[in-house]
Amino acid sequence: MNRIINDPDHVVEDAIQGYLQAHPDYFTPTDNARVLKYPAAPVSGKVGIVTGGGSGHEPAFLGYVGKNMLDAVAIGEIFSSPTAGAFLDAFKAADGGAGVACLYGNYAGDNMNVKMAMKKAAAAGIAVKTVVANDDVASAPASEIDKRRGVAGEIMMWKVGAAAAAKGYDLDGVIGAAQKAIDSCRSIGVGLSSCTIPAVGKPNFHIDDGKMEIGIGHHGEPGIEVSPIQPASEMAATMLDFILGDMPLAQGDEVAVLVSGLGATPVMELYIYYGEIARRLAARGINVHRRYVGNYFTSLEMMGVTLTIMKLDDELKTLIDMPSQSLGLTQVE
Amino acid sequence: MNRIINDPDHVVEDAIQGYLQAHPDYFTPTDNARVLKYPAAPVSGKVGIVTGGGSGHEPAFLGYVGKNMLDAVAIGEIFSSPTAGAFLDAFKAADGGAGVACLYGNYAGDNMNVKMAMKKAAAAGIAVKTVVANDDVASAPASEIDKRRGVAGEIMMWKVGAAAAAKGYDLDGVIGAAQKAIDSCRSIGVGLSSCTIPAVGKPNFHIDDGKMEIGIGHHGEPGIEVSPIQPASEMAATMLDFILGDMPLAQGDEVAVLVSGLGATPVMELYIYYGEIARRLAARGINVHRRYVGNYFTSLEMMGVTLTIMKLDDELKTLIDMPSQSLGLTQVE
Numbered sequence: 001m002n003r004i005i006n007d008p009d010h011v012v013e014d015a016i017q018g019y020l021q022a023h024p025d026y027f028t029p030t031d032n033a034r035v036l037k038y039p040a041a042p043v044s045g046k047v048g049i050v051t052g053g054g055s056g057h058e059p060a061f062l063g064y065v066g067k068n069m070l071d072a073v074a075i076g077e078i079f080s081s082p083t084a085g086a087f088l089d090a091f092k093a094a095d096g097g098a099g100v101a102c103l104y105g106n107y108a109g110d111n112m113n114v115k116m117a118m119k120k121a122a123a124a125g126i127a128v129k130t131v132v133a134n135d136d137v138a139s140a141p142a143s144e145i146d147k148r149r150g151v152a153g154e155i156m157m158w159k160v161g162a163a164a165a166a167k168g169y170d171l172d173g174v175i176g177a178a179q180k181a182i183d184s185c186r187s188i189g190v191g192l193s194s195c196t197i198p199a200v201g202k203p204n205f206h207i208d209d210g211k212m213e214i215g216i217g218h219h220g221e222p223g224i225e226v227s228p229i230q231p232a233s234e235m236a237a238t239m240l241d242f243i244l245g246d247m248p249l250a251q252g253d254e255v256a257v258l259v260s261g262l263g264a265t266p267v268m269e270l271y272i273y274y275g276e277i278a279r280r281l282a283a284r285g286i287n288v289h290r291r292y293v294g295n296y297f298t299s300l301e302m303m304g305v306t307l308t309i310m311k312l313d314d315e316l317k318t319l320i321d322m323p324s325q326s327l328g329l330t331q332v333e
Numbered sequence: 334m335n336r337i338i339n340d341p342d343h344v345v346e347d348a349i350q351g352y353l354q355a356h357p358d359y360f361t362p363t364d365n366a367r368v369l370k371y372p373a374a375p376v377s378g379k380v381g382i383v384t385g386g387g388s389g390h391e392p393a394f395l396g397y398v399g400k401n402m403l404d405a406v407a408i409g410e411i412f413s414s415p416t417a418g419a420f421l422d423a424f425k426a427a428d429g430g431a432g433v434a435c436l437y438g439n440y441a442g443d444n445m446n447v448k449m450a451m452k453k454a455a456a457a458g459i460a461v462k463t464v465v466a467n468d469d470v471a472s473a474p475a476s477e478i479d480k481r482r483g484v485a486g487e488i489m490m491w492k493v494g495a496a497a498a499a500k501g502y503d504l505d506g507v508i509g510a511a512q513k514a515i516d517s518c519r520s521i522g523v524g525l526s527s528c529t530i531p532a533v534g535k536p537n538f539h540i541d542d543g544k545m546e547i548g549i550g551h552h553g554e555p556g557i558e559v560s561p562i563q564p565a566s567e568m569a570a571t572m573l574d575f576i577l578g579d580m581p582l583a584q585g586d587e588v589a590v591l592v593s594g595l596g597a598t599p600v601m602e603l604y605i606y607y608g609e610i611a612r613r614l615a616a617r618g619i620n621v622h623r624r625y626v627g628n629y630f631t632s633l634e635m636m637g638v639t640l641t642i643m644k645l646d647d648e649l650k651t652l653i654d655m656p657s658q659s660l661g662l663t664q665v666e
Contacts, residue, residue, distance in 0.1 A: 002525035002542065002636045004602040006564045011605060014565070018604030021611040022626050058600035192335035209335065231339045232347070264597035266633045267391035269337040271351030272344060278354040293355050294660075295628065300599045303335045303634070327627075330663050 001196055008198035012055045012077055019062060026066055026327060032089035034075045034082060036062055041071035041094055047165040047174045048072065048094025050102045051158060052082040053110065056197070057218060059328030060297045064158050066326025068166045078197045078300070079204075079219045081109030087117035091126050099127035099171035103161050103178050105150025106134045129171055131178040133157055135185040135308060137246045138215025138224050151218055152260045152297040152308045153185030155329065156320070163322035177319060184316060186243040187308040190235060191216035191223070191262065195300035214238060218262075218299050232269070236276035239307045247311060251285030256310040256320055258292045262302035267294065273305055290320060296328060334529055341531035345388045345410055352395060359399055359660060365422035367408045367415060369395055374404035374427055380498040380507045381405065381427025383435045384491060385415040386443065389530070390551060392661030393630045397491050399659025401499045411530045411633075412537075412552045414442030420450035424459050432460035432504035436494050436511050438483025439467045462504055464511040466490050468518040468641065470579045471548025471557050484551055485593045485630040485641045486518030488662065489653070496655035510652060517649060519576040520641040523568060524549035524556070524595065528633035547571060551595075551632050565602070569609035572640045582644060584618030589643040589653055591625045595635035600627065606638055623653060629661060 005011050013033065020027055020036075027036045042048055052074030053061045062073045071094035074082035082090075091100045100121070104110050114130060121128045133150025140147035161178030169177060191213045194203040205220035207213055212230065215223030230238065249255065259274045261267065274293045281288055289312055297306065312320070324331050338344050346366065353360055353369075360369045375381055385407030386394045395406045404427035407415035415423075424433045433454070437443050447463060454461045466483025473480035494511030502510060524546045527536040538553035540546055545563065548556030563571065582588065592607045594600065607626045614621055622645055630639065645653070657664050 002540075002545075002562065004525070004565045004568060004598060004606050004638055006566055006605065011601065014605040014608060015601040016604075018606070018608030018611070018626070022604065022607050022624050055601060056599065058604075063600075192337070207335075212335075229335065232337045233339055235337060263599060264634045264636075265337060266389065266596060267628070267631070268344065268348040268388060271349075271355065271391075272339065272347040273337050273351070274355050275347060275351030278351070291355050293351070295600070298600070301597045301636070303597075305337055325665055330665065332658055332663065332665065 001198065001201055003198055005198050011198050012075065016075065023327065030089060030093050032086055034086040035072060035089045035093055036065060037072040037093040038065050042096035044096045045098050046096050047098045047169065047171050048096055048100040049158065049162045049165050050090045050094045050100050051104050052076065052087050052090060053105060054079040054081060056300045057297055063328035064155065064326050066324060068322055068324040069162045069326040070158055081107060081113050084113040084116035087114050088120050091117060091121045091128055095126045099129065101161055101165065101171060101174045101178060102128055102130045103157050104132065105154050106132045106148060127171060129175045131157060131175055131182060133182045135182055135187040136217065137186050137242055138188050139217060142246055149217055151187045151189065152258055152306045153182055153187045153310065155258060155296055156185050156256060156308065156310045157182040159324065159329065160316060160319045163319040166322065177315065181310065181316060184311045185308055186247045187306055188239050188242045189216050189306035190214050190239060190304050192229065192303040194220060195263065195302040216304065232272045233276050236273055236280060240277060240280055243307065243309050249284065249286050249311060254287045254289045254312045254317065256290040256312060257288050258296060258308040260294065260296040260306045261298065262304040262306065263295065263298035264301040264303045265305060270294065270305060277307065289317060334531065334534055336531055338531050344531050345408065349408065356660065363422060363426050365419055367419040368405060368422040368426055369398060370405040370426040371398050375429035377429045378431050379429050380431045380502065380504050381429055381433040382491065382495045382498050383423045383427045383433055384437050385409065385420050385423060386438060387412040387414060389633045390630055396661035397488065397659050399657060401655055401657040402495045402659040403491055414440060414446050417446040417449035420447050421453050424450060424454045424461055428459045432462065434494055434498065434504060434507045434511060435461055435463045436490050437465065438487055439465045439481060460504060462508045464490060464508055464515060466515045468515055468520040469550065470519050470575055471521050472550060475579055482550055484520045484522065485591055485639045486515055486520045486643065488591060488629055489518050489589060489641065489643045490515040492657065492662065493649060493652045496652040499655065510648065514643065514649060517644045518641055519580045520639055521572050521575045522549050522639040523547050523572060523637050525562065525636040527553060528596065528635040549637065565605045566609050569606055569613060573610060573613055576640065576642050580644060582619050587620045587622045587645045587650065589623040589645060590621050591629060591641040593627065593629040593639045594631065595637040595639065596628065596631035597634040597636045598638060603627065603638060610640065622650060
C-alpha cells in the first residue's frame with residue numbers, strides 16, 4: 001500500500017489538520033472536530049448551505065465550502081456517513097436564522113443520520129430542509145428513481161443551492177432550486193481500477209486488468225456491466241446513451257457538463273474523454289453552456305471517470321453562472 | 334493498462350482537442366497544432382511569457398496559460414520536449430513587441446530545442462531571453478547546480494515572471510524576477526509507484542511495493558535513495574531536511590510552499606503531508622506566506638508527492654500575490 005499517511009486509523013483527522021493549516025481563508029474549525037465552516041458563516045438572514053459525506057472523495061465534500069458555496073460540512077470516515085452529531089453541529093454552524101438547506105447524497109447512513117440530526121435541530125429551533133441527490137442513472141431504474149445514489153451531480157446541486165441562498169432566496173426557494181438542479185442532472189461512472197482504504201489495507205473491490213465496469217458507484221458499488229475496456233470514443237458514447245436514455249435532450253437544449261476523474265486517471269485522459277462528449281453533444285445540436293473537467297469528486301486512487309449532464313433552464317443558468325470560490329471549484333466570471 | 338484513450342499514439346492530439354473544446358476562454362489554437370495561446374495574447378508592449386514541456390504532467394504545462402500567467406505554451410509528446418518549431422511558434426504567438434521570456438525546465442531536449450528556436454526567433458526579429466528552472470535538489474549536488482532538473486518550482490517561476498510582465502516590467506526585468514524566483518526555490522520528490530506511457534504500454538520504471546524513492550524525477554529519473562515507505566511525518570522531515578540543507582532558512586523567513594501530488598496519490602494524503610510540513614516550518618519560526626496543495630505538476634498516474642519551498646522577499650511576495658487565472662492555479666486575491 002503506497003500511501004502518504006501516519007496512523008491508518010487517523011487519516012481523516014490528520015487530513016483535516018492539513019486543510020486547516022493550509023486554508024484558514026476557507027475553513028474555521030468548530031467545537032466538533034468533524035465539522036468545518038466557512039469563516040464568514042453563518043450569515044445573518046441567509047439560508048445556510050450544508051452537506052456532509054464520507055472522506056476519500058476529495059475535493060468533495062469539504063473542498064466545496066467557500067464563498068457562494070457551502071457554509072459548513074460534516075465529515076465522515078472514509079466512505080462512511082458523518083454522524084448525526086456532526087450533521088447537527090454543521091446545521092448550527094451554518095444557521096443564520098433563515099434556516100438550513102442540507103443538500104446531500106442518497107446513501108443509507110447519510111439518510112439515517114441527517115434524519116436524526118433534523119429532529120434535534122427542530123428541538124433547538126433550527127429549520128432544516130433537505131434535498132437528497134439521486135443523479136446516478138446506473139444505480140436503479142427510472143421507476144425507482146428514489147433508490148438512486150447521489151454522485152458528482154451533487155456538486156451542481158451545491159453550486160445552484162448556494163447561489164440561490166447568496167441571492168437571497170428563502171429556505172423553500174433554496175430547496176426548490178437545489179431540487180430542480182439535481183432533478184436536471186444525470187450521472188454515470190466507469191471504473192477501471194479499485195482503491196484501498198488505508199485502515200483496511202487491501203483493495204475495496206476488484207476490477208480485472210483490461211476490464212471496465214460501467215455504472216460503478218463511488219465506493220465500488222457494483223455497476224451494470226463489466227466489459228473489456230473500450231476506446232474513449234466508445235466509452236463516451238456508451239455513457240452518453242445511458243444518460244440520454246434516461247433524460248432525453250433535444251436540439252437547442254442547453255446543458256452543463258461535469259467530467260470528473262475518480263482519482264488516479266491522468267487529467268489528459270479526462271480531456272480526451274471530454275472531447276468525445278463535446279463532439280457528440282454538438283452533433284445533436286445540444287449547447288454546452290458550462291463545462292467542468294477535472295478531479296471534482298474522486299474515490300481515493302480509483303481509475304475511471306464520471307459523466308454528469310445537467311439540463312439548464314434560465315434560472316439554473318443564472319444560478320450556475322454565479323461567481324464562487326472554493327478549493328474544488330472557483331468560478332471567476 | 335486501464336486508460337481512457339483512443340489511439341495510444343495520438344493521446345496528445347486528442348487531449349489538446351478536449352482542452353480546446355472545454356476552455357475557449359483559456360486557449361486559442363494557432364497554426365501549429367502543438368502551440369496554444371491565451372486568447373488575449375499577444376498584448377502589445379507586454380513581455381510575452383512562454384513555456385513548453387512534455388505532456389503527461391497536467392495541469393502543467395498548458396494549464397498555466399491564463400490571465401497574468403503564461404501567454405503561450407509549446408506542447409511535447411508525453412515526457413518529451415516540444416520541437417524547436419513549436420517553441421518558435423509559441424514565441425511568435427506571445428510576442429507583443431516587448432520580447433519574450435521563455436521560462437522552462439532544465440532537460441537536454443528542451444535546452445536544445447529552445448536554443449534552436451531562439452536562433453530562428455532572432456532572425457525573425459523577436460527578442461527572446463530564458464530562465465532555466467533547476468529547483469530539484471536531488472538531481473545534482475549544489476556544486477553542480479546548473480545540472481539540476483526543473484520540477485514544480487517552475488510553477489512559481491511562471492507565476493512570478495508572468496506577474497512581473499503584467500506589471501509592466503521590461504524583458505530584462507521579467508527575466509530577473511523569474512530568475513530570482515527559481516533561485517529562491519528548492520524542490521524534492523518522493524515516488525511511491527510508477528506510471529505507464531500509453532504508447533509504450535508498460536511501466537516506465539519500477540518501484541517495489543512498500544518502497545519509496547526519495548529524489549525521484551518527474552519522469553522516473555533515479556533518486557537518491559530507495560527505502561521502505563516512511564510514515565508521512567518522517568517523509569516530510571526527510572524531504573524538508575534535504576531542502577533546508579541546500580537552502581538554509583532562519584527564524585522569521587517567509588516562504589511559499591507548494592505540495593504537489595504526482596497524479597494518483599489521493600488528495601487527502603497531500604493534506605496529511607502538508608500538515609506535517611506546516612508543523613515543522615512553524616516550529617522553526619518560518620512563516621508560510623502562501624501555500625498550494627494539490628495536483629499541480631503530475632506524472633501521469635505516479636503515486637508520490639513533491640515539496641517545493643520558495644524563500645520570499647518583498648518583490649517576490651508582491652509578484653506571487655498578484656491575482657491570476659488559469660486551469661492549474663487561480664488566485665482571486
